[in-house]
Amino acid sequence: MAASPATSRITATRRPTTSTSKSRFDRRLSSILAHAINVFYEKGYEGASMRDLSRASGMSLAGMYHYFESKEKLLYLIQRHTFSTIVEQLRGKLDSADDPEARIRILILNHLEYFLANQKAMKVLSHEDEVLKNGFGVEVRALKREYYRICRDVLDDFKRANQVHFSTRVAVLSLFGMMNWIYTWYKPRVDGDAAKLAQEMGDIFLSGIRDGKPARKFARVN
Amino acid sequence: MAASPATSRITATRRPTTSTSKSRFDRRLSSILAHAINVFYEKGYEGASMRDLSRASGMSLAGMYHYFESKEKLLYLIQRHTFSTIVEQLRGKLDSADDPEARIRILILNHLEYFLANQKAMKVLSHEDEVLKNGFGVEVRALKREYYRICRDVLDDFKRANQVHFSTRVAVLSLFGMMNWIYTWYKPRVDGDAAKLAQEMGDIFLSGIRDGKPARKFARVN
Numbered sequence: 335m336a337a338s339p340a341t342s343r344i345t346a347t348r349r350p351t352t353s354t355s356k357s358r359f360d361r362r363l364s365s366i367l368a369h370a371i372n373v374f375y376e377k378g379y380e381g382a383s384m385r386d387l388s389r390a391s392g393m394s395l396a397g398m399y400h401y402f403e404s405k406e407k408l409l410y411l412i413q414r415h416t417f418s419t420i421v422e423q424l425r426g427k428l429d430s431a432d433d434p435e436a437r438i439r440i441l442i443l444n445h446l447e448y449f450l451a452n453q454k455a456m457k458v459l460s461h462e463d464e465v466l467k468n469g470f471g472v473e474v475r476a477l478k479r480e481y482y483r484i485c486r487d488v489l490d491d492f493k494r495a496n497q498v499h500f501s502t503r504v505a506v507l508s509l510f511g512m513m514n515w516i517y518t519w520y521k522p523r524v525d526g527d528a529a530k531l532a533q534e535m536g537d538i539f540l541s542g543i544r545d546g547k548p549a550r551k552f553a554r555v556n
Numbered sequence: 557m558a559a560s561p562a563t564s565r566i567t568a569t570r571r572p573t574t575s576t577s578k579s580r581f582d583r584r585l586s587s588i589l590a591h592a593i594n595v596f597y598e599k600g601y602e603g604a605s606m607r608d609l610s611r612a613s614g615m616s617l618a619g620m621y622h623y624f625e626s627k628e629k630l631l632y633l634i635q636r637h638t639f640s641t642i643v644e645q646l647r648g649k650l651d652s653a654d655d656p657e658a659r660i661r662i663l664i665l666n667h668l669e670y671f672l673a674n675q676k677a678m679k680v681l682s683h684e685d686e687v688l689k690n691g692f693g694v695e696v697r698a699l700k701r702e703y704y705r706i707c708r709d710v711l712d713d714f715k716r717a718n719q720v721h722f723s724t725r726v727a728v729l730s731l732f733g734m735m736n737w738i739y740t741w742y743k744p745r746v747d748g749d750a751a752k753l754a755q756e757m758g759d760i761f762l763s764g765i766r767d768g769k770p771a772r773k774f775a776r777v778n
Contacts, residue, residue: 380603461683463740504747504756511737512730518685519729534726542764 366391367415370408375454379409379462409462410470416455417477420448424484434492435540441488442539443532445513450520450528457517482506509539588613589637592630597676601631601684631684632692638677639699642670646706656714657762663710664761665754667735672742672750679739704728731761 369391373382384405388395402408424444431437449456466474485506493499512535516525525531591613595604606627610617624630646666653659671678688696707728715721734757738747747753 378600378602380600460740500760501756504753505760507737507741508734508757508760511733511735513733514737515729515733518682525726531726534723535730538722538727538730538764539760540764542760542762 363411366393366402367408367412370405371412371455371458374409374412374458374462379405379458379465406466406470409458410466410474412455413459413466413474414477416452416459417474417481420445421477421481421484423448424481428484428488434488434495437488438492438540439532439536441485442509442513442536443528446516446528446532446535449513449516450531453517453520456514460514460517485509512539585633588615588624589630589634592627593634593677593680596631596634596680596684601627601680601687628688628692631680632688632696634677635681635688635696636699638674638681639696639703642667643699643703643706645670646703650706650710656710656717659710660714660762661754661758663707664731664735664758665750668738668750668754668757671735671738672753675739675742678736682736682739707731727764734761 370387373386373390376382377386382405384398385395387405387408388398391398393401402411424441427440427444428437431440486502489502489505493502516531520531592609595608595612598604599608604627606620607617609627609630610620613620615623624633646663649662649666650659653662708724711724711727715724738753742753
């Protein structure tokens with residue numbers, strides 16, 4: 335994981351303050367989070383211990399407790415980093431497009447690109463969706479809601495522009511399902527890269543919602 | 557879980573042979589599997605012990621080891637039961653319909669009905685997808701492939717009938733994703749029952765693949 339604006343937003347409990355140590359700290363933190371992702375991926379969150387996390391990252395067990403307090407905190411930092419990054423990248427890319435269909439294509443490509451570049455992290459996130467409680471959970475859920483709301487607004491713009499009708503909630507969450515489920519089946523040699531998958535899923539999804547005109551819908555149902 | 561043809565196919569290692577004890581055995585086995593699903597759901601597969609499983613089901617620890625050998629065997633029995641049942645129910649329902657679109661609607665409704673009626677089991681299965689190794693894993697993967705193949709054939713029939721073109725693999729797996737992901741978001745009061753969701757997802761998915769004509773597709777992309 336390279337240092338990025340999102341990485342620098344990740345703050346552990348006790349953080350050095352000088353700027354040199356800060357960037358070194360960020361790199362170290364990124365590396366520890368990457369190791370923690372591997373451990374959670376291999377052992378599951380429940381099956382992983384602070385000792386496993388310490389061994390994998392090369393930090394002493396005392397150091398792990400000092401900086402991260404608990405494996406819950408590590409999971410929180412991983413989740414916060416992931417959702418902040420996806421949201422930040424999406425906002426940046428959406429700024430460059432006005433066409434509602436193009437914006438949906440951007441959303442799909444951004445999600446799949448991030449997902450395929452961070453498959454282990456995404457599997458950990460899918461599996462440990464409800465582990466975080468209290469403050470950590472509240473913060474991560476707020477980030478997820480932010481992401482959901484951006485996607486919902488993109489779809490609502492499409493509905494207005496094309497005068498079509500469908501449940502935005504079911505459509506957004508169906509699209510998330512199409513995209514997130516790839517961690518169970520994606521094979522690079524068979525399925526190609528994120529751009530190819532985004533094209534194919536985008537074709538199905540966009541045709542699917544473009545057809546949501548009440549007249550045609552009712553004609554089909556009856 | 558009621559006794560069903562699929563339940564009776566679930567055979568533990570040492571099984572009594574008389575017919576009276578057989579049906580009692582099946583009921584007892586169904587009840588133990590239901591308790592095991594709860595434990596795996598609450599604690600995760602890694603986090604659950606045979607002691608937890610014994611406590612929840614009311615069977616002695618020695619009895620658990622005698623009849624089930626390991627928690628892996630229990631997970632295998634749960635997975636085998638689930639996929640056998642879904643496949644069996646789907647085959648029965650597909651027999652009654654010839655129209656390719658109606659058959660896709662049947663597939664979606666069958667999947668969502670089973671999913672919503674067995675949400676805990678489906679979450680356990682989604683999470684512990686790759687746990688089973690060797691013989692258990694081989695058998696469950698064969699059942700999953702059987703289910704995948706039925707769905708693939710249903711979609712291929714639709715393609716032929718409508719002379720449309722899309723990747724059947726991406727379409728089937730996207731549809732599985734749309735449907736399976738609901739375990740992360742489904743709220744009965746907001747989203748309604750399986751029939752309502754199946755209608756909405758079916759509308760999006762069927763419009764999505766119906767539009768897969770190369771001429772229109774290329775016109776849209778360029």
